[in-house]
Amino acid sequence: MPRPSQPILSRDLIFRTALAKLDRTGGFTIPEIAHKLGVSVSPLYHHVKGRADILEGIRGLMADWDATTTDLPWQEAVAAWARNYRDSFAKHPAAIPALVAQTITEQSVLNQYESLAAILSDAGFSSRSVVLSVSMIDALCLGSALDLGAPSTIWQRSDEHRSALQNAVDNATLGDDRAEQAFQLHLSLIIAGLTDLLSSDLESETTVP
Amino acid sequence: MPRPSQPILSRDLIFRTALAKLDRTGGFTIPEIAHKLGVSVSPLYHHVKGRADILEGIRGLMADWDATTTDLPWQEAVAAWARNYRDSFAKHPAAIPALVAQTITEQSVLNQYESLAAILSDAGFSSRSVVLSVSMIDALCLGSALDLGAPSTIWQRSDEHRSALQNAVDNATLGDDRAEQAFQLHLSLIIAGLTDLLSSDLESETTVP
DNA sequence: ACCTGAACACCGTTCAAGT
């Protein structure tokens, strides 16, 4: 059974296979991927540097979003950015813990942060406000992503003993929408905060006539 | 060299040793802990169920906070809760990725969430508002903790090419305080949002006279 | 009860050797 002369492997194929395994089983292993692709383990290392490289490739797959929807008011642009980032995680919740443990090197993702900073900067935010805003939006998206990827056991009802939290969960009738609605509200609070930041930035600018 | 009849090992000792290694090197291994404690590997399993058990033990050590500072207005109680939770992570940034990947089973931590829900519930928040509020505060603390534990590479200056984000970071003069100040502002925004939630909860209550 | 030493079934990674 000779191998086809067409190359079997590619970085993209390896990344997609790993992401699929991650989605289905919550983890992946180099031997698993090799087996799935019908090759032995070592040729994989001809295409990727190692496990960390594969994880960064997966990050790139997930964050591959459509376009920088420009020409929007900054509030909407920031909201779209955050929603997009969170949704890219939401589609692959099982991948989140693995990604979150690893430093971002994937250029496309770094570019996304850059474009967020540009949106704010162009809107007139001071340097300090840009840094604080990006930090908060980053925490929002990562925190919400974790809530999706490994939701706290606190949200699952245990009939052991009545508690304030359990009662709230039972009565809230939010169901599966809990994480989504919390994200939406959280995002709107941050945008309101950014609006205030911008106002005081513009005020102190006029102080220097 | 006979072993002392005094027991050498204990769950607490194992947890502390593992946390110390985690703090120093960013990871730990069962053989490493055994070696550090001067025993072989297997007796560890006489005290802990396995690696996951050790991680939960570490979570318990970290979250072991002083007291439920009651008798505070709910805004301050919530702020103290969040600060306490975040700070407990901040002291052990290297442990965060490992903890965040694992479901919480440690009872003391679950109790903390419970006490947060009780604060809100007692203050008059509706069930829905309690669930949304706890979700947001959870995301805030976890997101900020990750920012501390594995800060994005975006915050490190690379002289490659000028960018909106790099310029902002260079000019912001926030330095090491970036994560701290972002957390503080973020927290105040959420508390402002909770205040609004409570207002509408109380309004709709009076609608039913 | 608490320990030792050895074993098991895995990892990720590398390397000589084939076509």
Added chain:
DNA sequence: ACCTGAACACCGTTCAAGT
């Protein structure tokens, strides 16, 4: 260039056997 097969240095976990 791309693959095979085997090896290496590790893991986490278990178990018979000692005291």
